[in-house]
Amino acid sequence: MDATVENPDGMTVPSKTLHFLGNLLTFRARSAQTGGSFSLAECQTAPGAGSPPHTQRDEEAFLVTEGQFEFMLDGKTHLCGPGDFVHVAPNTPHAFRNPGDRPARMLIINLPGGFHEGFFDAVGDVVDPATTSFPPMSPPDIAMIAAAASRYGIELLPPTA
Template sequence: MTDASAPPALLPADDPARQLTVARPETDPSLPHVAIMGDTYTILVTGRETAGRYTLIDMLVPPGGGPAPHRHDFEEMFSVLEGEIELTFRGQTLTARAGETVNIPANAPHAFTNRTDRTARMLCVCAPAGQEEFFLAVGTLVATRTTPAPTMSEAEREAFKRKAAELAPKYRTELLPPA
């Protein structure tokens, strides 16, 4: 029960040290574009810009792309802008299409794959922030939002998987065995 006579809670004062963030992925050369195992992720808004509250990532997922099963201790939300992805959540599979949004609760095992013949584009919000730092640590920078990820040899793929597995715990992520 609340006390009706108590004064309303006050919001903290504005922090003038924090600036407005405007992300222009097609024209801003300062935005990092990161290739991750065939996908290209553009980090639009970082945790530094949101005081750690969230990060926003533009994801291009080509046919066959998407991460292996994993889980992490932060919320992850996908809004599908173009195409569709097949999402596996706690062992159940569903399709998320353009115009749809899905939220993955913290700690839930999940993966997604583009099973179509067309590139999918999604916006991904992770809260709190930090996932962008993992992508930067394990990925390869590419020139633009639409630059395809470089083709990797089998040895390069295995090296990437080892590096990701080694760094994942630092970024509150657990890589899971394939389903």
């Protein structure tokens, strides 16, 4: 399901929410709106959920707005709360996880736009943009996820101990 939002120029654009591995991602600015410069997503993460370790060609930044996230960045773990900012340079191994017992939220910026949008469009399940609950998770199709990741410049890494 897509909702629409109006940008400052009065142009109506789709706002899509996707569920993937316990994350609800709502794209607030897509590559097509920014001339390919960046994309901006709001991410709500279920307790214990997050992203697997990976690297990517694009640059990424996270701003925690609610709850806490553990970020693994180049082998080091950082616990971050509201207002904390994490920058990930291209090709840097990273992952994140919500260690809390409630959903956590953050904003995610990818530069340039397009890579992550394409990946999440390929692997995510479209949900109602107004949803605040996480759909039941089924076992992930690792082969499909890895193939989509490869198409969008993302390399999945083995889990860390």
